[in-house]
Amino acid sequence: MNITLRIWRQHDADSPGRMIAYPVEGVSADMSFLEMLDVLNETLTLDGQEPVAFDHDCREGVCGMCSLAIDGVAHGPEALTTTCQLYMRHFSDGDVIDVEPWHAESFPVVRDLIVDRSALDRIIAAGGYISAPTGSAPDAAATLVPKAAADRAFDAATCIGCGACVAACPNGSAMLFTGAKATHLGALPQGQPERGARALAMVAAHDEEGFGGCTQIGECTAVCPAGIPLDMISRLNADVLSALRSPSP
Ligand code: FES
Incomplete structure (x- = not known):
């Protein structure tokens, strides 16, 4: 499926941030949300653009590192699910998905989707x-x-x-x-x-x-x-x- 991501890009805590749209093509329903971001980052890197910074570690739902607000909901639309365990089968071809960092005063943005x-x-x-x-x-x-x-x-x-x-x-x-x-x-x-x-x-x-x-x-x-x-x-x-x-x- 083909989707469009609108991703929060912010160079550092002192810079203003903004949403930027990126098309992602050939997304498999069996990809996790983070694997889909990996595909986007590969494309951006090959194009000479700065990849999107996001937090992750275990990718098994146990470490607590992944931290994305997806369409305004922390960890996305599935209950009892971390972002790394969220699969693209929960989205549809043609979807436009907003991806933002945790927005909280005590969690300053470090870069893009990573907060402290x-x-x-x-x-x-x-x-x-x-x-x-x-x-x-x-x-x-x-x-x-x-x-x-x-x-x-x-x-x-x-x-x-x-x-x-x-x-x-x-x-x-x-x-x-x-x-x-x-x-x-x-x-x-x-x-x-x-x-x-x-x-x-x-x-x-x-x-x-x-x-x-x-x-x-x-x-x-x-x-x-x-x-x-x-x-x-x-x-x-x-x-x-x-x-x-x-x-x-
Ligand atoms: S990356 Fe470890 S819980 Fe998601």
Whole structure:
């Protein structure tokens, strides 16, 4: 099939950006969206033009690097799907498809479709860890983990940190990401000692990075490729409130 891409081109964070149209011919329905961009880039390179910069790594839906807004929707039209796992069979011959970077104040554009998502790393650095004593490895059965807690922690840990939640949120909030990362540790016995301090530190880092507050709109969970539910945010808010009521000594 033949399609037209309208792609956001921007030299760097300080330059203005604009949409430029590119025809792409001979697109196979079995190509992923990124493979289709590879074809475009090969053509541009052979023509002596600058290829389109876009983020990717695993191309298997697990690393969270791919990050395109396709026709205005983070990761495109398919639910529970990363951009790298989106296939061209979901589009039709003659389609005109808009491709943009994540638009969020806390994610400045680096070039074309690549944004700087290091603000998410700084939220993790603020509290996304547990402290463990040094020495020999503890007995594997020394700390029993209830099945419900293990399941909850695992569900939270499926967040791949792509930032689609931020891109979709009208407030530019990263609370779904922060809630998932805090819950992933806070649901487990090993994460209890720092649970309150972790919630406070991660939310403070979230706010310092300029992300907006959550007003429970739910766009984040609608585009999340891992299906992280909105109640991860409620759980984080409950941890914050409880820590404020009973601060650690
Ligand atoms: S490239 Fe790794 S999740 Fe898409």
